[in-house]
Amino acid sequence: MSKWDSLHELAQKHRLALTVDDAKAILTDPKTGEHIDILEEKYYPKRDTTTGSEDEAFVEYIVYFSTQHAHFEDLDDALEYVEAIIADEVLPIEFYLNEKRRFGGEITKEDFEELSAEFLASYYGYTLEYLSQFEYEIHSWSGRYNTERKRVE
Numbered sequence: 001m002s003k004w005d006s007l008h009e010l011a012q013k014h015r016l017a018l019t020v021d022d023a024k025a026i027l028t029d030p031k032t033g034e035h036i037d038i039l040e041e042k043y044y045p046k047r048d049t050t051t052g053s054e055d056e057a058f059v060e061y062i063v064y065f066s067t068q069h070a071h072f073e074d075l076d077d078a079l080e081y082v083e084a085i086i087a088d089e090v091l092p093i094e095f096y097l098n099e100k101r102r103f104g105g106e107i108t109k110e111d112f113e114e115l116s117a118e119f120l121a122s123y124y125g126y127t128l129e130y131l132s133q134f135e136y137e138i139h140s141w142s143g144r145y146n147t148e149r150k151r152v153e
Contacts (some may be wrong), residue, residue, distance in 0.1 A: 006079055007038070014086055027082065034141055036082055037064040040075075066139035067104050068092035088140045095134045096149060102134065112138065112145050117152050 002008075004020050010027070011018035017028040023042075028035040043058040061078035063070050065085050072078040084090045091112055094104035103124075111119065120136070121128040131152050138147045 003040075003075060006076070010079060010082065029141070032143060034143075035065075036085060036141075038062070038078060038082070039064070065141070066092040067094040067101070067137075068106055086141050088142050088145060091145050092139045093136055094139075095131075095136045095152075097134050107138070109145065120152055 004025055007020070007025050007027070008018060010016075014027075015030075017030050019026045019028070023040045025038045026035055027038075039062045041060045041062060043060070045057070059073070061072045061075050063072065063078050063081050063085075070078075070081055072081065081090070088109055090106045090108060092104065092106050095102050105124070107115070107123070111123070117128055117132060121131045124131065133152075135149045135151050136147075137149045138145055140146055
């Protein structure tokens with residue numbers, strides 16, 4: 001059984017193209033060209049030279065979509081997050097200042113419905129005055145929640 005078997009099932013369920021190699025998988029929507037990358041990173045500890053012992057390798061899965069990424073210690077958790085992206089439950093948001101990416105994160109579909117400058121300032125912990133210098137874009141898997149870059153106001 002391959003570590004990516006559950007990803008194959010997810011790809012079939014959503015009719016997505018899947019490209020897999022040993023440490024990376026890419027899900028692609030053939031209709032829109034959108035893609036989600038899942039990278040498996042292994043971190044190998046250094047050997048303790050005094051005892052000769054070595055800790056086990058630590059594995060992390062990083063899910064990339066649009067302008068954002070998230071880290072997971074468990075592949076099942078990463079795939080749960082992929083499902084949330086495909087369902088438009090999480091939406092990447094990126095903030096720009098002077099045409100340069102400055103910071104970002106994600107909001108939920110429910111947040112999108114109530115989106116305001118006040119909400120964004122509170123959510124990201126900035127004053128409204130400070131955040132109003134920025135522009136933002138939102139992306140979604142389906143495209144339904146995509147926004148063109150616009151000023152926080």
